[in-house]
Amino acid sequence: MAERKQLMKQSPQKVVKDAKPTEVEPKVLSDEQYRCTCCGHKYKKQETYFNRSKSPIYKGNNGFMSICQNCIAELYEQYIKFYNGDEDAAAERICQITDTYFSPEVWAVSRKISNSRNGKSRNRFSTYISKLNLNNQGTGTTYSDTLVRRWEADVSNAETTKEVEDNDDIETPVDVVRRFGTGFSAGDYDSLQYEYQNWVDRYGDPIDKRQEELYVSICYMKLNLQKLLQKGESSIGAASNSYKSQIEAATTEIEDRKKKAEAEKQLSPLGEMIRDIEEYCPAEYYKDKKLYVDFDHLREYIERFMTRPLRNLLTGSKELDKEFSLSDMEE
Numbered sequence: 001m002a003e004r005k006q007l008m009k010q011s012p013q014k015v016v017k018d019a020k021p022t023e024v025e026p027k028v029l030s031d032e033q034y035r036c037t038c039c040g041h042k043y044k045k046q047e048t049y050f051n052r053s054k055s056p057i058y059k060g061n062n063g064f065m066s067i068c069q070n071c072i073a074e075l076y077e078q079y080i081k082f083y084n085g086d087e088d089a090a091a092e093r094i095c096q097i098t099d100t101y102f103s104p105e106v107w108a109v110s111r112k113i114s115n116s117r118n119g120k121s122r123n124r125f126s127t128y129i130s131k132l133n134l135n136n137q138g139t140g141t142t143y144s145d146t147l148v149r150r151w152e153a154d155v156s157n158a159e160t161t162k163e164v165e166d167n168d169d170i171e172t173p174v175d176v177v178r179r180f181g182t183g184f185s186a187g188d189y190d191s192l193q194y195e196y197q198n199w200v201d202r203y204g205d206p207i208d209k210r211q212e213e214l215y216v217s218i219c220y221m222k223l224n225l226q227k228l229l230q231k232g233e234s235s236i237g238a239a240s241n242s243y244k245s246q247i248e249a250a251t252t253e254i255e256d257r258k259k260k261a262e263a264e265k266q267l268s269p270l271g272e273m274i275r276d277i278e279e280y281c282p283a284e285y286y287k288d289k290k291l292y293v294d295f296d297h298l299r300e301y302i303e304r305f306m307t308r309p310l311r312n313l314l315t316g317s318k319e320l321d322k323e324f325s326l327s328d329m330e331e
């Protein structure tokens with residue numbers, strides 16, 4: 001009884017009303033753990049252990065990927081083996097898995113950087129991610145952007161020549177697309193342009209719109225014919241005939257116009273003279289001089305009345321015209 005009395009002190013203990021104990025503040029703000037969805041390891045924080053991502057699928061994960069950097073490095077190595085040593089394909093596969101944009105340009109730079117540090121291989125994919133996040137202006141963020149870029153790089157998907165002009169990924173020259181119109185595949189443009197160039201090489205650059213259109217339509221017809229042939233279409237006979245007659249008509253017309261143009265030139269002394277200055281002067285250097293005979297004495301005319309006086313004027317020579325002057329001997 002006496003002991004109990006001792007505990008129930010008569011005089012109350014002094015307390016501070018405002019200093020009642022409250023909740024204890026944790027030493028760290030969060031004791032949450034971040035489990036890697038691949039290896040299952042729990043990390044205390046996401047920074048430095050997980051790569052940042054701009055994909056909406058990681059938004060609720062504070063914008064971090066759910067696979068840790070170690071696992072990504074490991075997966076990358078595994079995929080190199082899977083793709084038979086192709087590191088680019090492995091990197092792209094990691095981009096697919098983590099919904100990351102695959103930029104061949106940024107990847108090429110990252111590969112160089114990760115190669116050059118003490119010969120030791122670093123986490124290449126993490127290097128890639130940080131590079132990608134640094135220069136991410138105008139480029140993509142998620143793997144969907146990779147797919148968009150690929151779609152747009154295919155020239156057959158371009159709806160206007162402007163799109164072709166503005167897209168550096170498209171290899172088909174914009175003039176070729178302008179010449180044949182949009183909608184063809186890169187391979188078709190190659191065939192069309194090859195054929196067109198062949199006509200230019202044999203029959204010269206088109207002198208007007210009509211000749212250009214002739215070349216172009218022959219190119220279309222040939223491409224069409226090739227496609228019918230590949231497909232084994234029965235209508236190939238008709239297509240082949242119209243192609244043949246188109247070529248005959250075109251070549252006849254082009255030849256006729258050439259002849260006509262030649263004849264017109266012959267009638268015009270000035271045109272003839274200009275052509276001769278352009279074409280015959282270098283004839284001195286050709287081996288076969290007979291090809292460039294001075295059939296209408298124009299070259300002689302130029303020598304006598306243009307080149308010689310000019311030579312006299314520039315060099316101060318006293319050279320006289322061979323016909324209208326008498327040499328000392330004859331005097």
Ligand SMILES: [Zn+2]
Nearest residue numbers: 036039068071
């Ligand atoms: Zn992991």
